[in-house]
Amino acid sequence: MAMTWDNCFSSKRFGIDNASRDTRSDFERDWDRLIFSSPFRRLQNKTQVFPLPEEIFVHNRLTHSLEVASVGRSLGGLVGEKIAGLPEVKANAHAATFYASDLKYVIAAACLAHDMGNPAFGHSGEEAISKYFKKRDTTKEEDLTFKQLFSPEEWKDLITFEGNANALRILTMKQQGRMKGGFRLTYSTLGSIIKYPCAALASLKKGPIHRKKYGYFKIDEEVFLEIATELNMIREDGQAETIVYKRHPFVFLVEAADDICYSIIDFEDAHRLGILSYDEVRDSFLSIISSDPATNMDSVKRVADDLQGDANESIAYLRAKSIGTLIQKATAAFWNNREAILAGTFEKSLADAIPELEAPLEKVASISRQKIYNARKVVELEIAGFRIMSGLVEDFVTAALTPGDQREKEHQKILELLPSQYEFDESGSPYRKVMHILDFISGMTDVYALKLYRKLRGIEM
Template sequence: MEMTWNNCFSPKRFGIQKDQEDIRTQYERDWDIIIFSSPFRRLQNKTQVFPLPEEVFVHNRLTHSLEVASVGRSLGKIIGKKISDLPEVKTDDNARPFYRNSLKNVLSSACLAHDLGNPAFGHSGEEAISKYFKKRDTKKPDDIEFKNNFTDAEWKDLITFEGNANALRVLTMQQHNRDKGGFRLTYSTIGSILKYPCESLASDKKILHRKKYGFFKIDEGVFLDIAKELNMIADNVESRIAYKRHPFVYLVEAADDISYNIIDFEDAHRLGILTYEEVSSAFLEIISHNPNEDIKWVTKQAEMLKGDRNESIGFLRAKSINALIYKCADVFWENKEKILKGNFEKSLIEDIPELQSVMQRIEKKSIEKIYNARKVVELEIAGFRIMSGLVEDFVSSALTPITERDKEQKKILELLPKQFSFDESSSPYVKVMHIIDFISGMTDVFALKLYRNLRGIEI
């Protein structure tokens, strides 16, 4: 069936056949389910970019996700209204109210959930989890024997652990003694976070929607179920599972891009990494391209607030985000047919010609001065040691046959919480995925404490 604006959404909930009546819409319930969940709460203790304990006023994954959700809601309102006025949607009593009233809720919920699969310690966390497996990707007899425990697809998952695929897993997996279907969100919300809808072996850095991958082999059935329910378009990749992006993904991605580009810059100013002039000039350039803003008035207002430079930058940050929301909405609307067919091969923020130079300047400065700041690099190195060390301790214990485990390995596995425990008859891949479920969900503080305990640094 061809994907259309009328059939690309679904109020059905993953893992539930029949649902009870509720005062809230299905899509409003998605937001509430995520907000009250443990994985979402744990984001408050996961680094976004800057180390957490000393600088409590910079962003962590929780505050970032809330801000992305706010931007996503605005994009959903703008685009939802436009789609609801399309001739084919206007006459559909199911689609029209969805776009007018509910798209904003789907996008804000998806934005809340978009980082749930990201491990501790910022951007290096994902790579750190894979480090143990990469280290064993050698020609040594022991390592060859180890690698032979896994199929090619399973091994690719392990040597390229992916937070996006893990987010799908967190939202849908059934843990021991827990409800079937995980969070039981609507298919629409889950589909909106599938940024790279393909398996790991189909990933290709040159193609936007396959630059990374969106599901682990263990979750293949879950992914295919979602793709079918939302009428997603299969991509032509020989003998591999790959689909085109769902149209709502572009809006969730734009909300994330807008938020971290602008807010990392604001945080860097708060920490004294970037000067007031560097940040304000970039923000004013973005705002100057918003026809709805009087740039002279904005500049004057920012000058008046300059007695508190953080306040002045905060004002310009809000105006910049607003400008980017409208620009991204315009790009989506101008390319809506390509986007619906899954043939739009750029992110929305990359397709605003008049803002390319300033956005590239922000990206260049972010890489030079923010992501390579000493504290950030120190945190990444620590994250590598901690996460790959934990993976090594738990995986080597889990994959040692039960009759051959020494006392230390048995004790390590006793630390695995009930919901992550595995059946001893499971395949090596399933055992490893249970371990990774546990480790990827840890907060920075918990991972550090456990690592110190296991290494005898702290008791």
């Protein structure tokens, strides 16, 4: 069945047949389930870019996710209103209502969830989790024997741990003592977070946008296929051996909301921390705002200058104007490319589909790479986080994969630290045991990971 605007959404919930009804729409309930969840709350103690304890005003993953959700809600509302006006959608009352009233809730909920699979200490945490397995990806006899414990698909998951795939796992897996279906979100919300709808072995760093990373672990393959089927996602031609689908259209809106926020917000945080000057940030934001010919730039500059007595407030004003401009531009980019997006042939992000913003956004990205992501405190955090996370993985995975009758007392004690929902079946495969360990470690906050690492190393009692 071909994907259309009428059949690419679903209010059905993963893991449940009959949902109860109340005054909220199914898609509003997705938002509420996420907001009140423990994995979402833990984002408040996960690094976004800058170390957490120093500045209460810089963003962590929770505040970032809330802001992305706000932008996503605006994008969903603007795009949904346009799609609702299409003749083929207007002819279907159910579809017209969804786009006019509910798409904004789907995108907002997906934005809330988009970073829930990211481990502690920023993006270095992902690589750190894989370090143990990468170190064992050698031609040594003992490492070859170890590698043979896993299938090629499973091994690829382990040597390239992916936060996007982990988010899908967190939202859908049944933990020990928990309900089937995980969060039991609607298929529409789940489909909206799968940026890379392919298996790990199909991912290509220099490939098309939907294959630059991967979207699900081998252990969750059936879950992914169920979502793809329910939403009528398009399977890529010529991919018989590995699973590859084209992105769901809603993914582009979630991605745009994230792109808008991190590119702009990192600049604001860097200004607060004294990494970037007022003029540097002001000029970059003004170059974005000026891309909209309808904007009265004289008025914008006057307000910014009037607020300069409080430089942070002046930058906050320009940040808000920049985000507003980017929302309008991303909406137009989606609408202008809607047919290619629906057909699965659109091969760039919405941010990259705005020609007039190519130079201003590249300047922002260049300054970010040079001055923000290479700032001393950021690099120090990444190095520390890398060692902490890779050390925890080595401790727990070694204990888990040591046969029960060969475990030393230290191994037994380490495994006793696993919370009950992450305990594994001793008769299960090595891959399933490892995934239970990674479920535990990837969910840790910066603070918890640091404390546990210190205790296991005898640094703290």
